[in-house]
Amino acid sequence: MKKILYVTTVSRTINAFLIPHIEMLISKGYKVDCACSTDKSIDKRLLSKGVKIYEVPFSRNPLGKGNFKAYRRLLDIQRINNYDIIHLHTPIASICGRLIKNTFENVKIIYTAHGYHFLQGGSKVGWGLYYPIEKVMAKLTDVTININREDYEITKNKLRPKKCYLVNGVGLNLDDYKQIPQEEIMLKKKQLGLREEDFVVIMIAELNENKNQIQLLKAMELLKDKYPSVKAISVGEGSKLDELKEEAKARGIENNITFLGFREDINELINISDIGVLLSYREGLPRNIMELMANGRKVIATNIRGCKDIVWNGNVGTLVNVGDYKETANAIEKYFLENNKTFKVPDEIKEYDVKNIVEKLSEVYEEIEWADRPGMSRRLAEFHEGI
Numbered sequence: 079m080k081k082i083l084y085v086t087t088v089s090r091t092i093n094a095f096l097i098p099h100i101e102m103l104i105s106k107g108y109k110v111d112c113a114c115s116t117d118k119s120i121d122k123r124l125l126s127k128g129v130k131i132y133e134v135p136f137s138r139n140p141l142g143k144g145n146f147k148a149y150r151r152l153l154d155i156q157r158i159n160n161y162d163i164i165h166l167h168t169p170i171a172s173i174c175g176r177l178i179k180n181t182f183e184n185v186k187i188i189y190t191a192h193g194y195h196f197l198q199g200g201s202k203v204g205w206g207l208y209y210p211i212e213k214v215m216a217k218l219t220d221v222t223i224n225i226n227r228e229d230y231e232i233t234k235n236k237l238r239p240k241k242c243y244l245v246n247g248v249g250l251n252l253d254d255y256k257q258i259p260q261e262e263i264m265l266k267k268k269q270l271g272l273r274e275e276d277f278v279v280i281m282i283a284e285l286n287e288n289k290n291q292i293q294l295l296k297a298m299e300l301l302k303d304k305y306p307s308v309k310a311i312s313v314g315e316g317s318k319l320d321e322l323k324e325e326a327k328a329r330g331i332e333n334n335i336t337f338l339g340f341r342e343d344i345n346e347l348i349n350i351s352d353i354g355v356l357l358s359y360r361e362g363l364p365r366n367i368m369e370l371m372a373n374g375r376k377v378i379a380t381n382i383r384g385c386k387d388i389v390w391n392g393n394v395g396t397l398v399n400v401g402d403y404k405e406t407a408n409a410i411e412k413y414f415l416e417n418n419k420t421f422k423v424p425d426e427i428k429e430y431d432v433k434n435i436v437e438k439l440s441e442v443y444e445e446i447e448w449a450d451r452p453g454m455s456r457r458l459a460e461f462h463e464g465i
Contacts, residue, residue: 081109083161085175087136087168090118095248102436136170149174179218186446190223193362197383225363228383247363249432255372258349266350276309277414280351282366285316293357296403299329310335348373353413368430374421378409393424
């Protein structure tokens with residue numbers, strides 16, 4: 079039985095994105111364990127399948143002392159368990175994990191990059207600091223999986239690991255996103271202090287600098303007097319909550335936007351909303367846009383890597399420039415004035431179905447198996463072109 083270690087900086091990444099991947103591998107006969115810093119208890123579905131969880135003291139600061147301890151801990155875990163494959167997610171975990179290759183040459187290293195910190199038109203700091211690190215780490219990587227086209231082209235043409243693939247994100251369980259009856263929509267609106275006639279804009283994103291909620295606040299300020307029935311709800315928690323609440327108050331829109339914090343009723347909240355927004359500076363391949371698509375809501379998103387991979391035609395939504403709150407307000411106004419309450423799920427959402435993603439992932443693992451067999455080089459080349 080082949081053994082795999084999944085490594086992420088924090089456990090919430092496993093719970094949020096990786097359970098279907100791990101369950102697929104277990105169903106294929108692999109033994110899978112996880113290593114992470116536990117910020118959330120690991121989902122019981124994995125524990126019930128015999129997945130062991132190893133605590134690793136990762137620090138989110140790339141130069142934090144905890145990461146030296148984390149690296150040594152990973153070495154000990156590998157020395158004891160002798161995993162055949164280590165699959166890495168998130169930047170800090172990926173650096174510590176790939177360094178293991180220097181000690182254990184035969185272990186296969188897979189890295190799923192959820193969005194590089196350097197990108198076309200990005201800051202000099204990103205390119206000056208993170209690109210050289212990834213360039214070096216690529217030499218220790220057997221397979222890199224990218225989730226947007228821009229990162230994939232950088233990997234293929236500049237980083238050049240042994241193999242690289244483009245896969246459409248981590249996957250979305252489309253069964254979790256369904257329309258609810260109108261009476262339930264009205265009840266949910268009432269619970270949130272919204273009126274039946276309110277036009278609701280939803281933003282599902284952690285409250286941090288990168289997610290750029292301030293662009294929405296500035297757009298709402300422009301719309302508040304002209305269209306008082308346009309309301310925004312912000313779903314997510316984060317370090318900027320108090321600052322954003324103060325900003326909303328200063329702009330006189332504290333009654334036009336509601337900060338809901340962490341929620342588990344995402345499907346219901348999307349159902350009461352008319353459109354969604356995502357105004358980030360940087361993304362990998364944003365699943366929150368997929369969630370909105372799955373319920374037929376159009377999206378206003380910034381014209382950046384990842385977002386423009388998904389919002390590439392009018393069926394999905396509209397792209398605006400980062401920081402351009404006037405353009406954002408105009409896009410919201412356009413959808414408000416259309417007054418079209420017919421929601422149609424675009425066909426494009428099928429590309430991000432978790433069933434398709436785990437199938438692609440399964441093929442990548444099969445190639446790793448084939449790579450150890452003699453006489454497979456020509457077949458592997460054909461397979462690689464077909465992914």
